[in-house]
Amino acid sequence: MLNRSSGVWICVALAIGAVLFALLATNPYYTSLVVWILTNAVLASALRFVLQIGELNIATAAFFGIGAYTAAITAVLFGWPFWLTLVLAPLVAATLSALFGWVTLRAKGPYFLLISFAVTEVIRLIYTQTNAIGGNSGLVGMFPPMAIDAYYPALAVALLAATLFALYGVERSDLGRMFMAIKNNDAIPRSVGLNVVFLKVLCVVIAAAAVGLAGGLHAYANNVIAPADFTYFVAILALAYVKIGGEGHPFGPVLGAAVLTLVGQWVAGISAWENIFYGAVIVATVLAFPGGLVGLATRARSLVIRSGQ
Amino acid sequence: MSAAASAPTGGEVLLRAERLERRFGGLTAISDFSFELREGEILGLIGPNGAGKSTTFNLISGFIRPSSGRLVVMGRDVTGASAMTISRLGLVRTFQHNSLLSEMSVIDNILIGTYHHRSGHERRMEKVREVAGMTGLTDHLKAIAGNLPHGLQRMLSIAIALAAEPRILCLDEPLTGLQGAEVGAALDLFEALRTTHGLTILLVEHNMRAVMRACDRVIVLNYGRLLAEGSPEAVSRDEAVIEAYLGRGR
Numbered sequence: 001m002l003n004r005s006s007g008v009w010i011c012v013a014l015a016i017g018a019v020l021f022a023l024l025a026t027n028p029y030y031t032s033l034v035v036w037i038l039t040n041a042v043l044a045s046a047l048r049f050v051l052q053i054g055e056l057n058i059a060t061a062a063f064f065g066i067g068a069y070t071a072a073i074t075a076v077l078f079g080w081p082f083w084l085t086l087v088l089a090p091l092v093a094a095t096l097s098a099l100f101g102w103v104t105l106r107a108k109g110p111y112f113l114l115i116s117f118a119v120t121e122v123i124r125l126i127y128t129q130t131n132a133i134g135g136n137s138g139l140v141g142m143f144p145p146m147a148i149d150a151y152y153p154a155l156a157v158a159l160l161a162a163t164l165f166a167l168y169g170v171e172r173s174d175l176g177r178m179f180m181a182i183k184n185n186d187a188i189p190r191s192v193g194l195n196v197v198f199l200k201v202l203c204v205v206i207a208a209a210a211v212g213l214a215g216g217l218h219a220y221a222n223n224v225i226a227p228a229d230f231t232y233f234v235a236i237l238a239l240a241y242v243k244i245g246g247e248g249h250p251f252g253p254v255l256g257a258a259v260l261t262l263v264g265q266w267v268a269g270i271s272a273w274e275n276i277f278y279g280a281v282i283v284a285t286v287l288a289f290p291g292g293l294v295g296l297a298t299r300a301r302s303l304v305i306r307s308g309q
Numbered sequence: 310m311s312a313a314a315s316a317p318t319g320g321e322v323l324l325r326a327e328r329l330e331r332r333f334g335g336l337t338a339i340s341d342f343s344f345e346l347r348e349g350e351i352l353g354l355i356g357p358n359g360a361g362k363s364t365t366f367n368l369i370s371g372f373i374r375p376s377s378g379r380l381v382v383m384g385r386d387v388t389g390a391s392a393m394t395i396s397r398l399g400l401v402r403t404f405q406h407n408s409l410l411s412e413m414s415v416i417d418n419i420l421i422g423t424y425h426h427r428s429g430h431e432r433r434m435e436k437v438r439e440v441a442g443m444t445g446l447t448d449h450l451k452a453i454a455g456n457l458p459h460g461l462q463r464m465l466s467i468a469i470a471l472a473a474e475p476r477i478l479c480l481d482e483p484l485t486g487l488q489g490a491e492v493g494a495a496l497d498l499f500e501a502l503r504t505t506h507g508l509t510i511l512l513v514e515h516n517m518r519a520v521m522r523a524c525d526r527v528i529v530l531n532y533g534r535l536l537a538e539g540s541p542e543a544v545s546r547d548e549a550v551i552e553a554y555l556g557r558g559r
Contacts, residue, residue, distance in 0.1 A: 174424065177413075181421045184410040188418075191370065191404070192473040193396035193425035 008168075011251065015161035023154035031153035035221050037261045038160035042214040043234065044241035044253030045167050046207040051247065052171065053203050054183035055108070058235040059100060059116040062123045063093040063208035065230030067215025069127065072139040072225055077132075082145050086216050093212025094205050101201035120232045127227035138226030142219045156217045163210050168250045170206060179203050240278055244285045246292025255293050320348035322381075323477050323509050324369065324400065329378035331364055338364040339533045342378075346477065351503055351510045353520040353541070356530035357553055362513045363405065365530065366481050369511075370402040371395040383476070397425055401475035405482045405513075408466035411455030415446055418454050418465055422472025436472055443498065444468040460491040467498070478502065479511045484519055492516065496523050521545065529553070 022034050043064060050057040067089035074085040104115045128136045144152040170176055178199055181189045190196050219225050237260075238253075245256025260281075267274045289296045324346035331339040339361045346352050356362055367373040369380060371392035380388045383398045410418045419440055423433045441447045444464040449457060454465055463483055470478055480499075484492050496519055502508040514520050520527060521541040528538040531553040537544050544550055 174420075174430075177417055177420060178424060180413060180417070181410050184412050185407055187372070187404060187407065188410055188469060189421055189424075190372070190392045191396060191402055192422045192469060193393050193401075194421070195393050 007251070011165075015158075015165075018161065019154050019158045022157045023151065032221060033261070033265070035153050035156045035160070035217070037258050038157050038164075039214050039218055039221075040238070040241060040257035040261050041254040042160050042163050042210055043238040044245070044257045045164055045250070046210045046214075047235060047238040048242045048247060048250075048253050049167050049171070049207040049210070050204055051242070052176065052179040052183060053200050055105070055200070055204075056113045056239070057116050057204060057207065058113060058232050059097070059119050060207065060211055060238060061230055061232055061234035062116075062120040063097055064211040064215040064218070064234060065123065065127070065225075065227075066096055067093045067212030068219040068225045068230070069133065069139070069215075070212070071216035071219040072142050073133060075142050075219075076139050082220075086213070086220075089216025089219075090209040090212035093215065094209040097208030098201060098205050100208075101204040102197075105197060105200045105204065117232050120230075120235070124227045124230055127230075134226075136227060138224065138229075139219075140224045142223055142225075144220050152220065156221055159217060160214060163213055164254060167206070167210055171250060175199075175202070237278065240282050242292075243282055244292055246294030246296075248291055249294040249298075252292050252294040259293065320350060320509075322346070323348050323383060324511070325379075325381040326365075326369065327379040327381070329365070329368055329380065330376045331361075331368055331373065332376045337533055339368065339375075342530070342533070342535055344528050344535065344538070346509060346511055348476075348509050349503060349507070350525045351499060351512060351523055353524035353527040354511060354513045354530065355515075355517070355520055355527060355544075356536070360530040361533040362530055363481065364533075366402060366479060366513060369395075370400065370479060372402075393425075396473065396475075399474075399476035400479065401470040401473045401477070402479040403466045403470050403481055403483060405485070408481075409454045409462060409469065411453075413454060414450070415441070415452050415454055415457070415465060416450045419446075419468050419472045422469040425473065436474075440468045440471045443471065443501070445494070459486050460488065463487060463491075463495070471502075475508065477509045477511065479513075481513050482515060483512070484514055484516045492519055499523055517545075 018034055018038065022031050025031050043060060047057065047060045050060070070092040071085045071089045074080040074088055075082070100119060104112060104119070107115060127133060127138070133139060143149070148155060178189060178194060182196055182199060186196050189199070241256035241260055242253045243256070244260060245254065246252030260278075264274075267277045285292060291298065322345050327343050329339055329342045330337070342361075342365065354362055354365065364373070368375050371387065371390055371394065374389050378388070379386065382395055382400050385398060387395050387398065410421065416437055419437045420433060423436050437450070438447070441450060444467055446461060446464060446468060449461060454462065457465065463486070467480065467483060484495055487495060499510055499512070500523070503510060512520065512524060524541055526539065527541050527544045529536040529544055529547075529550050536553055537547045537550050539547070
């Protein structure tokens, strides 16, 4: 039987494996694919993180973009040092998300979802209309310093994996329990003196910091960013990763991101059919195995255990 | 006659409602409602369905705001204050429906009650065990709250409130659906909370026999207004109260 701590150790081993792979693999296609998988895993995990308080935050895509633009603007336009830009990416995303959360989190469910969708698209339109940051074509030329250029994929994978563990750590903490209580029945935490609005904002801020860092790392990994990379569709794909991997388990979004990103490499060849494929997979998953891949594995294991008795 | 004059003993006033009024659109749910809750007493709040008992609970716990009137808790004016503020002053309520975190374990439910105090994990767990012991939940700590039998669910909702270490406990129909022996045990718990833990209790309840047994004093609401108040015996003989519950006879 797999208990929780052995599960964590397996994930640590997987993370170390991914870092070593990014360090040692010589084919740049594979190293950038590993970075992309981890980036998507952070996006999906951050989306699921806010689902803990029962809200679907489409603006996850916006804060990913804000992280990327922060790193790109400070690096390319201001010429600030690499490490500083990487610190600023999550910081700016978190600060703006606090403002966003404070205003919007009084709304719930479909209302919050629609507002977060609108905010994402408005921010994207601001990028396209601002010539100073490249308008529609975006920004080019974010490069890691020469000294670490060769190790950059490994660095990115390590930081992204650390972000995933940090999100997991918060979920397992007292704070995670309060988030869960808010989703389950927010009248109870209110009745015993908890500041529910503050806690909800905090949840959104933590998730935004995570995707902000991922955005900054993405800017350096890709060397070029454009407004079209940060539409609401980024969050829809993240939702697909969450649903297919399994929403009930912290490893679900990571697994979903890995599987779908790899499959995506193949369906990218079928162009217009790509989005139809993703849509079909989401619908099929939700209908056929609502627990996602992790839920499927758990069910299979309990079947094996039962038949073994 | 004022509330103070009919209070059993001259304990400190912990909660004072002055001419509370609450309107929902054109409907006036509560109007001109004044009462006091004194330290150490068990005050019953009764009235026919729709009399405004739940609205009163939502008003004094900060879940809704009064249209007019004044609310004082622990000597502080909390008119219009949030549920968080009022709860942190020491007035904690339970709920008639959806009274717990149904998808979470009993431990997690009670832990939620402890979080507004600064404290370490060990101290919190100590509190969980203490409260679980008082409410008969010791053997069910790992169970999912929604799977507990009904009687234990009612106890758990009280346990969550107790974990927040209130001075005033407001119980919204805590006996609904309990079996005979469970009612007795719950009433014993209320009495123990008052005598050994120094709690002051406001009890909304439909079970009249239990109200008569548990409460020092009873206030009766009808159509959002104070209809009567006094000792349980006096209230149960009051002509206006009998008429409100049973309708005009003959």
